[in-house]
Amino acid sequence: MANxxxxxxxxxxxNEAAQxxxxxxxxxxxxxxxxLGGYSVLLExxxxxxxxxxLIALLVACLLYLSLGSVPxxxxxxxxxxxxxxxxxxxxxxQELRLPRLVAACFTGAAFALAGVLMQxxxxxxxxxxxxxxxxxxxxxxxxxxxVGMGVSIxxxxxxxxxATTAAVLTFxxxxxxxxxxxxxxVAGIGVGAVFGxxxxxxxxxxxxxxxxxxxxxxxxxLNARPGGAxxxxxxxxxLGLIAALALARSLTLLRFKDATASGLGxxxxxxxxxxxxxxxxxxxxxxxxxxxxGMVALIGPEIARSLxxxxxxxxxxxxxxxxxxxxxxxxxxxxxxxxxEIPVGIVTAVVGGPWxxxxxxxxxxxxx
Amino acid sequence: xxxxxxxxxxxxxxYPPRIWMLILLTALVAVSVVSLLIGAGEVGPQRVLGxxxxxxxxxxxxxxxxxxxxxxxxxxxxxxxxxxxxxxxxAVSRNPLAEPGLLGVSAGAAFAVALALVLGASxxxxxxxVAQLGALMGCVCVLSVxxxxxxxxxxxxxxLAGAAFSGxxxxxxxxxxxxxxxxxxxxxxxxxxxxxGRRLDDLLAVLPSLLVAGIVIVVMARPLAALALGERxxxxxxxxxxxxxxxxxxxxxxxxxxxxxxxxxxxxxGLVVPFVARAFAGPDIRRTLWFCLPIGPLIVxxxxxxxxxxxxxxxxxxxxxxxxxxxxxxxxxxRAKRLPML
Numbered sequence: 089m090a091n092x093x094x095x096x097x098x099x100x101x102x103n104e105a106a107q108x109x110x111x112x113x114x115x116x117x118x119x120x121x122x123x124l125g126g127y128s129v130l131l132e133x134x135x136x137x138x139x140x141x142x143l144i145a146l147l148v149a150c151l152l153y154l155s156l157g158s159v160p161x162x163x164x165x166x167x168x169x170x171x172x173x174x175x176x177x178x179x180x181x182x183q184e185l186r187l188p189r190l191v192a193a194c195f196t197g198a199a200f201a202l203a204g205v206l207m208q209x210x211x212x213x214x215x216x217x218x219x220x221x222x223x224x225x226x227x228x229x230x231x232x233x234x235x236v237g238m239g240v241s242i243x244x245x246x247x248x249x250x251x252a253t254t255a256a257v258l259t260f261x262x263x264x265x266x267x268x269x270x271x272x273x274x275v276a277g278i279g280v281g282a283v284f285g286x287x288x289x290x291x292x293x294x295x296x297x298x299x300x301x302x303x304x305x306x307x308x309x310x311l312n313a314r315p316g317g318a319x320x321x322x323x324x325x326x327x328l329g330l331i332a333a334l335a336l337a338r339s340l341t342l343l344r345f346k347d348a349t350a351s352g353l354g355x356x357x358x359x360x361x362x363x364x365x366x367x368x369x370x371x372x373x374x375x376x377x378x379x380x381x382x383g384m385v386a387l388i389g390p391e392i393a394r395s396l397x398x399x400x401x402x403x404x405x406x407x408x409x410x411x412x413x414x415x416x417x418x419x420x421x422x423x424x425x426x427x428x429x430e431i432p433v434g435i436v437t438a439v440v441g442g443p444w445x446x447x448x449x450x451x452x453x454x455x456x457x
Numbered sequence: 458x459x460x461x462x463x464x465x466x467x468x469x470x471x472y473p474p475r476i477w478m479l480i481l482l483t484a485l486v487a488v489s490v491v492s493l494l495i496g497a498g499e500v501g502p503q504r505v506l507g508x509x510x511x512x513x514x515x516x517x518x519x520x521x522x523x524x525x526x527x528x529x530x531x532x533x534x535x536x537x538x539x540x541x542x543x544x545x546x547x548a549v550s551r552n553p554l555a556e557p558g559l560l561g562v563s564a565g566a567a568f569a570v571a572l573a574l575v576l577g578a579s580x581x582x583x584x585x586x587v588a589q590l591g592a593l594m595g596c597v598c599v600l601s602v603x604x605x606x607x608x609x610x611x612x613x614x615x616x617l618a619g620a621a622f623s624g625x626x627x628x629x630x631x632x633x634x635x636x637x638x639x640x641x642x643x644x645x646x647x648x649x650x651x652x653x654g655r656r657l658d659d660l661l662a663v664l665p666s667l668l669v670a671g672i673v674i675v676v677m678a679r680p681l682a683a684l685a686l687g688e689r690x691x692x693x694x695x696x697x698x699x700x701x702x703x704x705x706x707x708x709x710x711x712x713x714x715x716x717x718x719x720x721x722x723x724x725x726x727g728l729v730v731p732f733v734a735r736a737f738a739g740p741d742i743r744r745t746l747w748f749c750l751p752i753g754p755l756i757v758x759x760x761x762x763x764x765x766x767x768x769x770x771x772x773x774x775x776x777x778x779x780x781x782x783x784x785x786x787x788x789x790x791x792r793a794k795r796l797p798m799l
Contacts, residue, residue, distance in 0.1 A: 215617065220617075220620075262788050262792065263792075271614050271616075271617060272791045272792075274617060275554070275616050275617065275787065275788075275791045276788050276791050276792070278616065278617070278620050278787070279784040279785070279787040279788040279791070280784070280788070282724070282725070282780045282783070282784040282787070283780065283781060283784045283785075285780065286776075286777040286778075286780035286781045286784075287781075289773075289774060289776075289777045290767075290773060290777050293772070293773050293774065293777070308628075308631065426635075426636060429635055429636060431632060431635060432635075434628075435628045435631055435632055435635070438624055438625065438627075438628035439625065439628050439629060439632060442621055442622070442624050442625025442628065443625065445621040445624075446602065446618060446621050446622065446625075449602075449614060449617060449618050449621065450602060450618075
């Protein structure tokens with residue numbers, strides 16, 4: 089596929105490293121050879137360009153995020169404050185108030201989007217994001233239980249993980265007969281999500297109104313109430329998850345085909361499926377523990393990444409970056425648009441993501457990747 | 458679990474429908490009495506029974522006749538409205554998963570009410586027509602999506618579209634409520650979906666529209682049953698499928714709008730009630746509609762009673778309980794080997 093001569097790849101100048109080995113890299117790829125040990129890796133040119141572009145966009149968004157707010161700051165002052173110069177007040181505002189929130193937004197957005205692209209690949213359905221099949225709600229219900237203090241004093245991330253796992257087991261178990269493909273699986277997930285949503289309401293109804301009010305922005309998805317330690321845990325989980333996802337990248341590319349094709353090409357389908365599912369569940373759970381259910385990012389992020397990337401690979405890094413970008417911009421909009429009132433980021437993403445979801449549903453079906 | 462419908466169906470065939478109808482009506486009366494007897498507060502069954510035997514207990518008198526009796530009546534009306542609306546919507550879209558709450562009709566009504574409150578309306582009377590208008594918009598939106606590029610051929614995709622739609626409207630409503638504190642205070646307890654603290658005046662205000670819907674449904678029952686045979690058969694029998702469909706949609710909007718205006722958005726009732734009613738009545742839409750009449754109130758009242766007891770002395774929103782018992786039904790329908798096309 090990559091060497092398709094009709095793409096006009098006949099007269100490509102050969103890369104030096106490749107010339108030594110005598111094997112030219114496929115059209116549209118760079119061959120990056122490791123000087124020691126003889127390792128080499130093929131990088132898709134388009135992916136490199138897209139990721140670099142997304143990274144630049146993300147950095148610009150970060151700068152905007154730090155400058156805008158109830159007290160607008162000049163970008164130069166922000167940069168000075170980040171590296172520890174500038175006056176005390178600005179430094180405090182940037183480093184103590186806005187930077188932690190920025191980090192939380194980036195991490196949660198990246199984790200949601202990565203979990204989303206993994207789940208979509210697993211289910212071969214672009215609508216099967218963890219939020220839609222009920223995993224977000226499961227994590228939320230359990231984490232709310234720990235937050236409103238139902239006599240359970242386990243940290244929110246652990247509880248969220250337990251909830252997400254329960255929801256995933258329920259959804260996949262209940263859909264077992266009809267397979268993980270198709271829309272029935274998703275509707276089973278919607279049912280599971282509804283049950284957990286009701287449980288969250290039940291928990292909130294049992295506690296005092298103040299506790300319930302404090303937990304409310306968190307149940308719709310907000311970066312205001314970040315339990316201590318959850319962000320650090322998410323950062324570690326995200327780094328490990330990215331490494332694991334990149335290690336699984338080859339299998340992920342092949343999992344998009346039929347089971348028979350994938351196993352014929354040397355993927356142990358069942359084991360890889362389970363690994364991908366676990367990875368997705370863990371990432372979702374840790375992200376929910378920080379920001380609550382902002383599930384729409386898991387739909388929008390991979391969708392942007394796919395529209396930018398070629399269809400040859402599963403766009404793992406691009407999804408991660410665009411997820412972080414979407415989350416940052418959504419939270420920025422929520423903080424600044426209706427200035428004294430802060431709109432929870434979950435509502436902003438739902439308002440943007442809902443029409444998007446409908447549009448995907450109504451669009452003629454080209455492919456299910 | 459796949460054969461939940463079969464199990465229920467074979468159990469119901471033991472007696473003829475007429476007997477079942479009697480049993481269900483008896484059960485409904487019993488549940489209504491229980492609904493008068495039990496509450497979250499201090500007035501327990503003994504005091505209520507004493508009151509009914511003629512003791513002078515002003516507290517109990519107030520609680521029973523001013524709070525619980527209207528609540529029970531409202532529960533009955535809401536149950537009928539939502540159950541019948543679900544059966545109609547499922548018959549029209551030929552989709553066993555079509556449910557006003559799932560498809561975003563209730564969310565449309567709630568959004569319309571929130572919007573009206575923000576734009577300055579405050580009278581509770583305005584709420585009903587606004588909610589019905591919003592329900593109509595929701596209906597039309599979802600059904601036009603359903604007719605769009607074959608989404609409607611796949612029952613499950615329609616549900617997904619509905620979930621997306623109601624999610625969108627739900628967040629728009631909360632956006633509005635965040636923006637406007639006054640509106641938020643007025644509708645905070647309404648938007649959850651509950652029978653608690655509703656007044657009898659609300660019920661009286663919606664009765665005319667419910668009556669209109671009822672008459673239209675009686676007129677429409679035969680054409681609807683013909684429509685179940687397919688569009689061609691229906692036109693061959695002298696009916697006009699397009700007209701029937703729009704009339705049904707209008708009725709659904711009237712019913713759901715009225716129910717939502719009184720009790721707030723309550724999901725899943727419109728799914729569970731026709732599901733159970735079909736098990737009793739078989740495929741005939743006319744008989745299904747009759748069976749919805751006792752089953753709807755039965756389910757809503759039972760859920761309401763449980764919602765008062767579980768977390769006493771406070772109360773649980775009714776929507777929570779209907780979701781807890783409705784979601785398993787949703788999953789059971791989806792898991793069925795062959796999705797029943799209505």
